Amino acid sequence: MDIRFLESFVTVADCGSIAEAARRLNLTPAALAQRLRSLEQDLGQALVTRVGRTVRPTASGLAVLAHARGLIEGARDLRAIAANDEPAGQLRLGATATSLTGLLPEIIARLNARFPKIEYFVRPSSSVELYHGVLAGELDAAVIVQPQFPVPKSAGWLVLRDEPLLLIAPEGMALDDPHAVIAQHPFIRYDRNQWGGQIVDRYLRQHALKVREWLELDALEAIAALVSRGLGVAILPDWAPPWPAGLRLAKKLLPAGERRQVGVLWSRSGPRAPAVQAFVDICADCAREDRTP
Incomplete structure (x- = not known):
């Protein structure tokens, strides 16, 4: 057959x-x-x-x-x-929406150039679902937001990006007093069901900020597009480029805020372990270059 x-x-x-x-x-x-x-x-x-x-x-x-x-x-x-410890076979990966465009293309391009016998399956989803996919053995590795609890010893974790929180507003809006801007304008919230959205929620609570919330979304690019059209302000992590083209935004770093860490979670065992390790090694190379001034 x-x-x-x-x-x-x-x-x-x-x-x-x-x-x-x-x-x-x-x-x-x-x-x-x-x-x-x-x-x-x-x-x-x-x-x-x-x-x-x-x-x-x-x-x-x-x-x-x-x-x-x-x-x-x-x-x-x-x-x-059969590859006898040479990275080969299908690598089952997961990625969040922003890492799918901002991180994974470069990682896979480098890995493919070095190990052409590896094949790829990529599942886009939320960090929560991808985390459970790796632990259940459905995925070999996933690029996700770091969970707020320790990962089990059966899995590995490597930080790829450390992303500060940004206040984003329509272009031309003064952001000298970011907390006043957040309180005075309609607020578009990053979904609290997402680990990144929970970081934003903690920032608001820690600074006792009351917001005029009118919309909650789990899509960062959609939130940025709505803000660009003058429909409100938002707090988002400074995710890996590219951001959508044509956005007209004002941005303000929130230095006192918690940072969103994005990394790779992988299974430490299985027949595809050589390919998984090769993937992790390439991820580590890209992370080191990203941190180099």
């Missing part, structure tokens, strides 16, 4: 569409349909059926799907094991 055909079936089941699955796999719909037919002939059962415009697994397909993900993962692990 060709493991690529099994991967194609899983992708179709996840997407509910041959056309969408084909786009994700960089195949033509005809080529993907041929893979499905070959897999069905190999197993002797129909695996998918059309329901309107969607494609759904049959009863046999659902039974296969329950085991297919483990088989695919096992095949990927075999590639890493």
